[in-house]
Amino acid sequence: EPLSIDEAFLDLAGTERLHGMPPALVLARFAQTVEKELGITVSAGLSYCKFLAKIASDFRKPRGFSVIGEAEAPSFLAGQPVTLIWGVGKALAATLERDGIRTIAQLQRMERGELMRRYGVMGDRLYRLSRGEDDRRVDPGGDAKSVSAETTFDNDIGSLAELVPVLRGLSEKVSARLKKSGTAGRTVVLKLKTQDFKLRTRNRQLGDPTRLADRIFQTGLDLLRRETDGTKFRLLGIGVSDLSDDGKADPPDLVDVQSRKRAMAETAIDELRDKFGRKAVETGYTFGKGRAANPPEPLED
Structure with a gap:
């Protein structure tokens, strides 16, 4: 399922017999093949749900490979800031900060009802994702967003x-x-x-x-x-x-x-x-290395 021009979700559930190897090895071999044949590196994240797979893929770039297991997910998330959760932008982060909520561990200790009373529908997302609960399926027919x-x-x-x-x-x-x-x-x-x-x-x-x-x-x-x-x-x-x-x-x-x-x-x-x-042709912004913080308007030079 395309996520952006250079990111995608891949559902490997139930494919161990098909490939003759576990998903972690399939991904490692895939990344190695891409690098060998195309000359570009791949960063991969493996987990049991979309939310954590995306987080894992962002670790140790470039050429990174991280795995987050279901058993370890709650403890891993507990030490992370609330901004790691999808949908927690600058405004919501500021609201959570005013309420004294800075870490996912604090969300894990709160009841679903309390979070929904405070933050509406977003409260339900905070409750679920803070516990590593994400039941969205991979949709291979989706277009890039x-x-x-x-x-x-x-x-x-x-x-x-x-x-x-x-x-x-x-x-x-x-x-x-x-x-x-x-x-x-x-x-x-x-x-x-x-x-x-x-x-x-x-x-x-x-x-x-x-x-x-x-x-x-x-x-x-x-x-x-x-x-x-x-x-x-x-x-x-x-x-x-x-x-x-x-x-x-x-x-x-x-x-x-x-x-x-x-x-x-x-x-x-x-x-x-x-x-x-x-x-x-290059603009003044990209020609050479050192650039002023406020260079002239592009394409006007």
Whole structure:
């Protein structure tokens, strides 16, 4: 089941006799084959449910392989922050913090009824996921819900000047994938992972769908600036969700009169890259290494 452009769920339940080996070995062999034949590394997480499989896959990237068993799940989760739970964003995390709830262990000690009285439907999710209960099935017929790109750094980075060119490059990758597939996304999603493995995701919904690298990057940059407070990050990602056909993407902006010019410049760059390769044209953001935290507007130089 596709989760994003480079992530998917794979249901290996009951396949041990088919493959002649347990799921852990199947995944390890699969990752080894991909690396050998395609030259790219794979990170895999194995567990008994989607929630924990996704968490396991995020550990020790790149080329990571982690397993979370059902028996150990409650004790493993107990030591984690509440932000590890799907759906606990900045607003809910702040509410939980005001209520004195910071760790999943605290949620595990609370009754379902109490959590639902406090937090409504989300309270039921907090109750179940804090105990490792997730009965969602893998649906191989589902379409990708988002298009994204991310990278894990060799060394943790906290400087906006260093993060900006990376964000620009990732935005261009996402844009290229959207254009190739004829899709666009209305919500831009910024993903960050701190050096202590805490995940931050920030979203912003646009007025209309986009497939342009410039819009994805500018929106992501505004979100990123709010997070660069001295914290060092080991992972940075950018993507779009709320996908649709690109027929209504990026209409003329009557407020930002320069948007049409930037869109035309981006189209020209795409054509040159298609003909001569990706490195044929680069923006000031990605050309070279050191970058200012507030470089000039893209595609206008």
